[in-house]
Amino acid sequence: MKYILILFTAICLIQCKTKKSATTPVATPAYAPSEKELSIAQKNWPNSTTEQLQEGNTIYRTKxxxxxxxxxxxxxxEKKWKHEINDMAPKAKLTDLEKENLSKFILSYREANTVAPK
Ligand code: HEC
Known part of the structure; x- marks a missing residue:
């Protein structure tokens, strides 16, 4: 019985270790906002974070x-987007927080990546 217990513990330890090392490399996020996007977001919404922009991107791609x-x-x-976000948020059943993160993402991405003058 004692040996079974030791063996069992050993297997658990090995498995935990294997699992850990397999997940150690941090998965690259599909979308990483540029510094420009983040600074635009922070200009409009102080304290905006990279995570909030990523969350906004995820909402956009899924909901x-x-x-x-x-x-x-x-x-x-920008005007059209603000209008559409207001129009579409209820359709997508977004919470106020989700809507805000979506706005942060869309508007900062738009401004940072639009070539033509506004
Ligand atoms: C329940 C269905 C539904 C969901 C969910 C939805 N949309 Fe829409 N969307 C529509 C319909 C229908 C139209 C076209 C008619 C209109 O403007 O109401 C549209 C139009 C649009 C347009 C205008 C496109 C144009 O050419 O003028 C934009 C932009 C847009 N949606 C963005 C979004 C965003 C952002 C979200 C997520 C928050 C979203 N939609 C979620 C149904 C949906």
């Missing part, structure tokens, strides 16, 4: 694709 494909963010003006 905003239930009825239609994602639109190219840079192809609409």
């Amino acid at each position: 905003c694709t239930k009825c239609h494909e994602n639109f190219e963010i840079t192809s609409f003006s």
Whole structure:
């Protein structure tokens, strides 16, 4: 009985160790906001974080694709986006926080990546 217990513990330890080392490399996030995007977000919403922009991106890619494909963010003006976000947030059943993170992401991404003058 004692040996079984020791063996069992040993297996557990080995498995835990294997599992840990397998997950150690941090997965690269699919979207990493640029410094420019973050500083634009912080200009409009002080204390904005990289995580909030990533969260906004995730909301856009998941909750905003239930009825239609994602639109190219840079192809609409800021005014149009603000209007659409207000219009679409209830359709996507976003919470106030989700809507805010989505706005942070869309508006800062748009401003940072739009080539033509506003
Ligand atoms: C319940 C379905 C539904 C969901 C969810 C939804 N949309 Fe829409 N969306 C529509 C419909 C229908 C239209 C076209 C008619 C309109 O403007 O109301 C539209 C139009 C748009 C347009 C305008 C496109 C144009 O060419 O003018 C944008 C931008 C947009 N959606 C963004 C979003 C975003 C961002 C989200 C996530 C918050 C979202 N949508 C979630 C149904 C949806």
